[in-house]
Amino acid sequence: MTYRSHADLGGQDVPGAIVQEPEGESFHAPWEPRVMALVVAMVPTGMSNIDMNRSVRETLPNYRDLSYYEIWFAALEKLASQKGVLSDAPPPPKQVLRADTVLATIKKGSPTSRPASSLARFSVGDRVRTAAAPAEHHTRLPGYARGKVGVIDTVHGVHVFPDTNARGLGESPQWLYTVKFDARELWGENAQAPYSIVSVDAFEPYLEPA
Amino acid sequence: MELRVRALEARLSENGYIDPAALDVLIDAYQTRIGPRNGAQVVARAWVHPEFRRWLLQDATAAIASLGFAGRQGEHMTAVENTPDVHNMVVCTLCSCYPWSVLGLPPTWYKSAPYRARAIKDPRGVLREFGVELPQTTQIRIWDSTAEVRYLVLPQRPAGAKLLSERELANLVTRDSMIGTGLPKSP
Numbered sequence: 001m002t003y004r005s006h007a008d009l010g011g012q013d014v015p016g017a018i019v020q021e022p023e024g025e026s027f028h029a030p031w032e033p034r035v036m037a038l039v040v041a042m043v044p045t046g047m048s049n050i051d052m053n054r055s056v057r058e059t060l061p062n063y064r065d066l067s068y069y070e071i072w073f074a075a076l077e078k079l080a081s082q083k084g085v086l087s088d089a090p091p092p093p094k095q096v097l098r099a100d101t102v103l104a105t106i107k108k109g110s111p112t113s114r115p116a117s118s119l120a121r122f123s124v125g126d127r128v129r130t131a132a133a134p135a136e137h138h139t140r141l142p143g144y145a146r147g148k149v150g151v152i153d154t155v156h157g158v159h160v161f162p163d164t165n166a167r168g169l170g171e172s173p174q175w176l177y178t179v180k181f182d183a184r185e186l187w188g189e190n191a192q193a194p195y196s197i198v199s200v201d202a203f204e205p206y207l208e209p210a
Numbered sequence: 211m212e213l214r215v216r217a218l219e220a221r222l223s224e225n226g227y228i229d230p231a232a233l234d235v236l237i238d239a240y241q242t243r244i245g246p247r248n249g250a251q252v253v254a255r256a257w258v259h260p261e262f263r264r265w266l267l268q269d270a271t272a273a274i275a276s277l278g279f280a281g282r283q284g285e286h287m288t289a290v291e292n293t294p295d296v297h298n299m300v301v302c303t304l305c306s307c308y309p310w311s312v313l314g315l316p317p318t319w320y321k322s323a324p325y326r327a328r329a330i331k332d333p334r335g336v337l338r339e340f341g342v343e344l345p346q347t348t349q350i351r352i353w354d355s356t357a358e359v360r361y362l363v364l365p366q367r368p369a370g371a372k373l374l375s376e377r378e379l380a381n382l383v384t385r386d387s388m389i390g391t392g393l394p395k396s397p
Contacts, residue, residue, distance in 0.1 A: 001384075005304075007304055007305055008303070008304060009303055009304075009323050009326040010301075010303030010304075010326065010327065010330050010354065011303075011327065011329075011330060011331045012327045013327070014310060014323040014324050014326075014327035014328070015324070016322075016323070016324045017324065017339065018319045018322065018324050018325045018336065018339050018340075019318065019319055019322070020317075020319060020339075020340065021317040021318055021319055023245070023246055023384070023385045024245065024336075025317070026240065026241065026245075026314045026315045026317075028318070029211065029212075030212065031211050031212045031215040031216075031318075033237040033240075033241070034215050034216075034219060034233065034237075035215055036236075036237070036240065036315065037232075037233035037234075037237050038215075038218070038222070038228065038233065038238040040217060040236055040282070041228045041232055041233055041236060042222075042227065042228065045227050045228075047227070054304075054305055057305070058304070058305070064323065067318075068306060068318065068321040070211065072236065073211070073214070073215060073218075077214075077218055080218070080222065082282070085222065085225060085227060086218075086221050086222075086225065087263065089284065090225040090226070090227070092226075093226060093227050095226065096226065096227065096228065096229055096232075097229060097232040097236075098229050098231075098232055098233040099229065099234070099235045101230045101232075102232050102235040102239060102346065103235070103239060105282075106236075106239060106244070106281045106282045107280055107281040107282075108281055108282075109280065109281035109283070109284065109285040109311075110282070110285065111281040111285040111286065112286070112358040113285075113286065113358075117362050140304060140356045141303055141356070142303050142354065142355055142356060144303070144330065145332075147355075154288075156286070156357075156359060159286075159357060159358060160358075162357075169261040176357055176359070178353075178359070180351075183331075186330075186331075187331060190331075192331075192332060194346050194347070194349065196333050196348075196349065197349065197350075197351045197352070198330045198351075198352045198354060199351070199352070199353055199354065200354045200356045201354075201355065201356045201357035201359050202356070202357075203357070
């Protein structure tokens with residue numbers, strides 16, 4: 001089965017205005033904060049990881065018709081049911097978020113950096129070409145940046161690799177780089193002068209020397 | 211939606227996965243403690259203290275943590291500085307990655323298809339929608355947050371703000387100016 005993300009929107013023709021919003025207006029319906037909190041509270045239970053969550057969200061067939069918290073909710077519902085968490089005999093949660101541990105848990109976060117077990121293949125200033133073929137699974141290389149030549153801007157150390165983590169294949173940590181591209185490389189003759197610079201954060205397996 | 215959300219919450223609670231009291235604390239935290247005023251303090255500090263600015267640009271995660279803002283969706287921070295020559299703008303074309311620890315929850319437009327589609331291809335057009343017109347000589351740099359690095363824009367300190375205190379300066383810093391779709395307010 002072909003993997004299809006409906007979330008890879010960069011550079012696409014999407015009609016509609018960007019509707020601005022005053023600061024402090026985080027929610028637009030009473031159920032939205034509950035969904036936000038449910039999603040955050042499910043993290044310590046170990047039901048899924050952030051990459052699985054993103055993969056389930058981006059493959060929802062009606063992704064484009066849903067609001068963002070509707071997407072979060074639909075994916076949560078789907079994962080919870082897939083993982084048996086809603087069944088009469090649910091697997092035990094790893095940990096349950098309690099009221100008195102919320103603030104400490106937020107403060108701790110979930111860093112994705114991991115110890116390096118290899119040398120980085122690229123250094124700042126190196127020219128690289130991104131993978132051209134679309135992935136048959138969750139990935140974090142956006143379509144507009146596939147098969148393009150850019151320059152390494154930053155080396156971020158080694159981080160959890162979403163492409164394997166999303167599929168339950170382990171963290172398989174990889175070197176992470178910020179790669180910058182000239183607008184002309186990305187958009188060709190559709191690039192608008194004065195040309196901007198766009199960067200993505202790309203994992204080493206997405207890159208080859210150019 | 212209301213009913214579906216309530217039903218799922220009840221089932222997860224019944225099955226021992228979530229504690230509804232923890233949800234209340236979470237919601238309160240993101241409504242009262244964790245929002246763009248945190249980021250505004252970081253920016254104002256960098257405007258006033260050159261050493262903090264240097265630290266922020268070198269190791270944003272540590273510099274920001276020193277002000278007490280750390281953790282979820284801010285574990286790996288990078289600060290990018292606007293200058294007369296370069297204007298930075300942040301987007302997540304693949305989902306809604308956003309520096310929660312300093313800006314709180316993302317506004318709806320940041321997660322919306324039009325912003326995610328256009329920010330990288332037509333940044334000047336997007337800025338115009340936000341009422342921002344930059345000189346043609348200013349280069350625009352767009353940071354697509356495609357991994358777990360989160361970006362905070364350090365806007366330029368507004369002219370004529372010399373005599374203001376750090377706290378007064380923080381009041382000039384808008385959420386949008388820290389995403390790069392806006393500029394700080396004038397004093």
